[in-house]
Amino acid sequence: MRSVTDQIVARHTAPRQLTDHCVAPDVVVPGVVHEKRPARTPRGDLAPGIYHAWITIDNQAQFNSYSVDMLKGIQWALKTASNARDVVSVVLTGAGSKAFCTGGNATDFARYYARNPQEFRQFMRLFNDTVSAVMVCEKPVICRVNGMRTGGAQELGLACDFTIAQDLALFGLAGPKHGGAMIGGATDFLPVMIGAEAALAVGTLCESLSAHKARRLGMITAVVPALKVDGKFVPNPLVVTDRCVDEFGELVLGEPKTGEALLQGKALLARGEVDLSLLDAKVEELCAKFVTMFPDSLTKSLEALRKPKIEAWNRNKEDNRAWLALNMMTEACAGFRAFAEGSKEAGREIDFVALRQALAKGAPWTPDLIDNLMPHARN
Ligand SMILES: CC(C)(COP(=O)(O)OP(=O)(O)OC[C@H]1O[C@@H](n2cnc3c(N)ncnc32)[C@H](O)[C@@H]1OP(=O)(O)O)[C@@H](O)C(=O)NCCC(=O)NCCSC(=O)C1=CCCCC1=O
Secondary structure (H helix, E strand, O other), X not given: OOOHHHHHHHHHHOOOOOOOOOOOOOOOEOOEEXXXXXXXXXXXXXXXXXXXXXXXXXXXXXXXXXXXXXXXXXXXXXXXXXXXXXXXXXXXXXXXXXXXXXXXXXXXXXXXXXXXXXXXXXHXXXXXXXXXXXXXXXXXXXXXXXXXXXXXXXXXXXXXXXXXXXXXXXXXXXXXXXXXXXXXXXXXXXXXXXXXXXXXXXXXXXXXXXXXXXXXXXOOOEEEOOEEEOOEEEOOOOEOOOOOEOOOOOEOOOOEXXXXXXXXXXXXXXXXXXXXXXXXXXXXXXXXXXXOOOHHHHHHXXXXXXXXXXXXXXXXXXXXXXXXXXXXXXXXXXXXXXHHHOEOOOEOOOOHHHHHHHHHOOOOOOHHHHHHHOHXXXX
8 A cells, every 4th residue: 555655756746757966877896885775763664665875895805905996986886875865874884794994905005006196196086085975975874894994994984974883893094104194084083083182192003993992982983792602792802891990090991901811802702703793783773763864954964063074174185185195105105015015924014113224314215225124125
């Protein structure tokens, strides 16, 4: 039986032919899965004819890092979902349970963009426009963090309106340790989201944060357990989750365990299996809340609340793009080559002391200086 609103629509209150407002065609890009999943109400009832758009980054062999084509695919998918009349919210996620995404493909960076700033400028055009596409999306954008979120992916994730993470996921940034500054969005968003002092630590030290610490800092919306041991969910056993402060009053919630506690945590981790059903339930719970809201009022609220992040981003994004491009001649060239040419055994970082010693004597960034900073040059 048709509902009354269906009958009203059938009386031709809606245009016979709908106009497509998307700039680019909705194309299928390998590595980016774009689908519409049926929406439900908060009570769990199906809401026929309306959907949530799921965008899944899928390059699992390389921890879901994105190629240029994949960036285009993510951007198209965001724009398509933004325009789709039947889409309520957008979920941006990664395939599998290891990584949400680890940013740009570091091997491509080393092989194609190193010493090629004009080409990296073009890459950054795509990247910047993808971050902007998140923040002008007319629907709420939820980052479903199924695993590690680092580098440019952390910046893309910070641009999202909500982040829900499974609690084994790590959050990181490829900053000065990799030869970059975290200016693809993180330096704009973090001070607004977590305050200037915490942003300085996160934005310079290049230390991975646990999902619990990210939640404590206010960087993400919610955390759910993902490890199942003997059929029961347990919190991430590698980090402190049972107290907020240590005996001296220092905050420890979400900090890594050490010593015997860490060994026990690792043993528990090895016995368990990862199950993302609670993550999916939490994402669905949030998506369902949006179904029972006035759409325009929701979009207006998003637009108003995004302003502090967007204003910071728009102030800096083009200058930062230019700096990141030129930095491909020097530090990023060395940093990404070290990742691509290194290995777990040899290490994936440059010889920082040798670099500083050379620069202290005024040495220029010659190709042979960079060659000699590589991990294999030390052996
Ligand atoms: C910390 C890591 C993400 C994960 O470390 P670990 O858990 O030890 O796993 P690995 O063995 O290192 O990784 C598993 C395999 O995946 C490959 N991998 C992982 N990430 C990438 C990547 N980004 N690009 C290419 N390949 C990747 C890794 O080589 C392994 O494969 P293998 O065949 O060798 O077994 C660690 O992997 C890491 O540090 N990765 C690099 C992260 C990185 O530098 N990302 C780029 C950041 S820069 C960036 O994204 C941007 C900056 C400016 C704005 C635009 C932008 O995109």
